[in-house]
Amino acid sequence: MSWFEKLIPSRIRIEGGNKRGVPEGLWAKCPGCSAILYRAEMERNLDVCPKCGYHNRVSARRRLEIFLDQDTGEEIAADLVPTDPLKFKDSKKYKDRISQAQKSSGEKEALVAMRGQLQGMDLVALAFEFNFMGGSMGSVVGEKFVRGVNVCLEHCIPLVCFSASGGARMQESLFSLMQMAKTSAALGRMAERGIPYISVMTDPTMGGVSASFAMLGDVNVAEPNALIGFAGPRVIEQTVREKLPEGFQRSEFLLEHGAIDMIVDRRDMRDRFASLIGTLTHKHRI
Amino acid sequence: MNLNFLEFEQPIAELEAKIEELRLVGDDNEINIQDEISRLEAKSRTLTESIFSNLKPWQVAQIARHPQRPYMLDYVARIFDEFQQLHGDRAFKDDHAIVGGVARLEGRSVMVIGHQKGRDTADKIYRNFGMPRPEGYRKALRLMRLAERFKLPILTFIDTPGAYPGVDAEERGQSEAIARNLLEMAGLKTPIVCTIMGEGGSGGALAIGVGDRVMMLQFSTYSVISPEGCASILWKSADKAPLAADAMGITSDRLKELGLIDTIVAEPVGGAHRDMDAIARSLKQELIKALDRLEGLPTDKMLESRYQRLMSYGQFGI
Numbered sequence: 178m179s180w181f182e183k184l185i186p187s188r189i190r191i192e193g194g195n196k197r198g199v200p201e202g203l204w205a206k207c208p209g210c211s212a213i214l215y216r217a218e219m220e221r222n223l224d225v226c227p228k229c230g231y232h233n234r235v236s237a238r239r240r241l242e243i244f245l246d247q248d249t250g251e252e253i254a255a256d257l258v259p260t261d262p263l264k265f266k267d268s269k270k271y272k273d274r275i276s277q278a279q280k281s282s283g284e285k286e287a288l289v290a291m292r293g294q295l296q297g298m299d300l301v302a303l304a305f306e307f308n309f310m311g312g313s314m315g316s317v318v319g320e321k322f323v324r325g326v327n328v329c330l331e332h333c334i335p336l337v338c339f340s341a342s343g344g345a346r347m348q349e350s351l352f353s354l355m356q357m358a359k360t361s362a363a364l365g366r367m368a369e370r371g372i373p374y375i376s377v378m379t380d381p382t383m384g385g386v387s388a389s390f391a392m393l394g395d396v397n398v399a400e401p402n403a404l405i406g407f408a409g410p411r412v413i414e415q416t417v418r419e420k421l422p423e424g425f426q427r428s429e430f431l432l433e434h435g436a437i438d439m440i441v442d443r444r445d446m447r448d449r450f451a452s453l454i455g456t457l458t459h460k461h462r463i
Numbered sequence: 464m465n466l467n468f469l470e471f472e473q474p475i476a477e478l479e480a481k482i483e484e485l486r487l488v489g490d491d492n493e494i495n496i497q498d499e500i501s502r503l504e505a506k507s508r509t510l511t512e513s514i515f516s517n518l519k520p521w522q523v524a525q526i527a528r529h530p531q532r533p534y535m536l537d538y539v540a541r542i543f544d545e546f547q548q549l550h551g552d553r554a555f556k557d558d559h560a561i562v563g564g565v566a567r568l569e570g571r572s573v574m575v576i577g578h579q580k581g582r583d584t585a586d587k588i589y590r591n592f593g594m595p596r597p598e599g600y601r602k603a604l605r606l607m608r609l610a611e612r613f614k615l616p617i618l619t620f621i622d623t624p625g626a627y628p629g630v631d632a633e634e635r636g637q638s639e640a641i642a643r644n645l646l647e648m649a650g651l652k653t654p655i656v657c658t659i660m661g662e663g664g665s666g667g668a669l670a671i672g673v674g675d676r677v678m679m680l681q682f683s684t685y686s687v688i689s690p691e692g693c694a695s696i697l698w699k700s701a702d703k704a705p706l707a708a709d710a711m712g713i714t715s716d717r718l719k720e721l722g723l724i725d726t727i728v729a730e731p732v733g734g735a736h737r738d739m740d741a742i743a744r745s746l747k748q749e750l751i752k753a754l755d756r757l758e759g760l761p762t763d764k765m766l767e768s769r770y771q772r773l774m775s776y777g778q779f780g781i
Contacts, residue, residue: 262721262778263712267697316777323774345665345687347697350711351723354687355776357666358673361642362649362773369650385687387638388626388666393646407637407666408628416628426633436636 207231223443232400232443234380236282237289237306240339244302244447245293253290253301254324257317263350271348274310282308286317287342290325292334296451298460299334301325305341305379305386312342314386315349319356322390326363335373335454340391344384357389364393373457375450378405378428378437396453397437399428405436469525471514475733478507511733518682521705523714524690526682527661531736533743535562535577535620538660541743542750543568543575549606555635558599560591560623561671563606565615569751574610576603576671577620577660593662594627597640600670604644607651616654616754619671624689626667641670648673649773654757654765656750658728659683659715660735675769676753678726679715680742682734685724686713723776726753 205216209231219226223243224233235243241250265271279285287309292301303325305312322338329336345353367374376394378387380403388407391397399405406426414421424430431437441449455461468476482503485496518526526532539546543566551557563576578595581587603619610617626637648655648671655674663672663685679685686693693707694700712718715727728749731738757765 256781258780260778260780263710265710267707267710317779319777320779347688347693347711349778350687350713351685351718351721352777354665354669355723355773357642357669358645358649359773359776361645362673362770365646365650366770368646385666388641388670389645390642392636392639392642405638406633407626407641408633412628413630413633417630421630425630434634434636436639 208233225443230401230442232380232402234307234341236308237284237304237339240304241289241291241293241302243443244304244337244339245291245295246297250291250293250302253292253328254321255285257321258285259315259317259349261348262316262352263348265348265350267348274348278309282306284309286321287312287314288318288321290321292328295337295447295454298451298454299332300454301329301334301336303336303338305339307341307381310346312340312386313344313346313353314342314356315346315353316356318346319359322356322360323363326360326367329372329374330366330370333370333372335375335458336367337375337377337450338390338394339377339379340382340386341379342382342384342386342391344386354385357385360390361393364390368395373454375453377441377446379403381405383407383409392436394438395457396439398439398441399431399437400443401428401440403428405431467531469522469529471518471522471525472511472733475507475511475514478503478510482507508732515732515734519705520684520708520712520714520717521690523682524662524684524704524708526734527684529734529736530582532661533735533739534582534622535579535660537739538620538743538746539566539575539577541740542747543573546575549609550602552598552601552605554598554601556596556598558591558595558602559589560593560595560627561599561603563603568618568747568754571754572613572615573754574606574615574617575620576606576617578623578668578671580622580661591627593623594625595623595667595670596627596629596632597635597637600626600640600644603671604640604647607644607648607655611651611653614653616656616757617651617674618750619655619657619674621657621659621663621668621672621685622661622683623664623667624662625664626670641666644670645673649770650766652762652766654754654760655769656753656757658746658750659685659724664689673773675757675765675772676726677724678728678749678753679718679724680728680735680746681715681730683715684708684713685715685718686711 207226210229212228224235261271284306287306290303375396378399382405428440546566548564562579578593580593581590656676657672657674659679690704690708691701694703718724731741735742
């Protein structure tokens with residue numbers, strides 16, 4: 178507050194007076210470069226900042242919509258809903274957290290699975306809904322993942338999974354932990370059959386999700402600047418008691434340390450993945 | 464306060480101290496106080512039994528982490544013969560938080576792999592408090608593949624607070640190392656029996672915990688996150704760990720009820736550390752029983768039922 182403003186009696190002062198009255202939702206500020214962007218233009222650009230290339234998080238449905246050929250997606254296991262096997266309660270009941278997450282995200286669970294096409298090739302695509310309890314993995318996420326894999330095995334078609342998750346869901350305790358083993362085992366069957374699996378790690382991919390299927394791609398891909406790792410940065414900082422290096426656990430760091438094959442811009446994904454899958458399966462595209 | 468006793472065991476500690484005192488008096492006194500000592504000993508036993516038959520999950524977690532609790536190599540010495548430790552992941556290092564090697568179990572050749580914690584401060588640091596780095600999991604996987612090649616059943620022993628959350632561990636791919644083990648263990652063509660001996664800490668435990676039979680020592684725990692970790696996230700305070708321990712269902716009886724483990728190995732009254740030889744004998748019997756059962760199965764049947772068991776994990780509705 179400037180000295181002049183301090184002179185004005187408080188009842189005429191306007192809080193946040195320098196904010197202009199911009200209609201909600203028409204413009205968006207890029208978290209990367211702070212540029213003010215026209216939202217419709219951002220959407221056309223797949224929620225990537227046209228100025229700096231910052232990748233905004235996108236919902237599961239939007240992800241699948243922009244990845245699959247138009248109107249080819251058919252949802253798999255859409256009817257699965259979470260239960261509360263432990264009657265878990267912290268400051269809130271798990272049941273209430275579920276209904277709240279369902280309301281705010283519009284999804285029944287944190288993973289959406291679809292069979293569809295990518296440039297004419299059949300495949301199964303999975304996408305995490307980060308707005309559903311931080312994309313955490315419980316029984317339903319594990320089961321949907323496996324059902325997606327089973328469609329791949331049955332029809333001999335590739336799998337692409339877009340991860341965005343804080344890790345295992347604490348409210349389902351050991352059931353959640355076991356989803357790591359369940360999903361990884363299913364991928365073993367894919368590998369045996371020689372069916373390609375591309376894992377795409379988006380911001381963030383942590384904990385039990387990163388330590389299971391997300392790191393097991395035949396090709397591991399990350400979006401630019403995504404946070405990817407096993408332990409959260411705060412936990413590590415508390416353990417080693419030192420400041421973490423700049424860029425630690427970001428996509429570029431993982432590429433440098435050999436954990437992923439490539440970083441792919443969201444706007445290039447359809448072309449790059451169609452080419453990759455085509456090459457791996459000896460298919461010639463028209 | 465006797466440090467060999469946990470907080471909730473203090474009534475037992477007081478009784479034991481009294482017995483000890485009486486013994487000292489008895490040595491240089493004519494009066495026969497043997498009767499009194501016997502009476503107190505009986506009382507101590509009953510008290511211990513009653514305390515231990517009604518433990519809260521958080522108390523079990525403390526026993527699972529008891530500084531005197533037997534560790535991997537304590538069991539190896541008591542259960543197996545001809546143990547030869549095999550070191551290193553052949554790529555980077557030998558991780559001291561996981562030990563493994565070939566051994567004999569009543570004449571039968573086996574591969575044993577487990578987390579190792581340290582007893583004193585120097586040893587604890589050497590073992591990194593039982594928290595493996597990626598090279599530990601990769602060593603474990605190398606030994607498991609060796610076991611498959613030579614048709615040795617694999618016995619894993621779990622006791623870790625979790626995989627090490629450190630900068631170097633992340634740099635070398637902690638996530639990938641754990642994930643790879645999960646995938647590979649699901650398909651190894653040899654029987655795998657996993658035993659949780661103490662702390663079953665999340666992914667760091669599961670990374671050597673996928674198998675045909677999963678057993679837990681009575682007072683061990685197995686959970687997706689430590690009670691403190693869960694409490695600090697969901698209750699915003701690590702002090703609420705007892706509540707988190709209750710809510711998560713981390714004890715052997717609860718997990719057996721939920722169908723997530725197969726066998727509970729009963730511990731001596733007061734916990735495994737009160738009688739290492741006894742708990743080792745019980746564990747040995749259970750390991751032999753589990754192997755006898757698995758070795759009767761054709762490999763493809765065994766692998767299919769291992770797979771189906773993994774696929775059955777989880778509860779959901781429609």
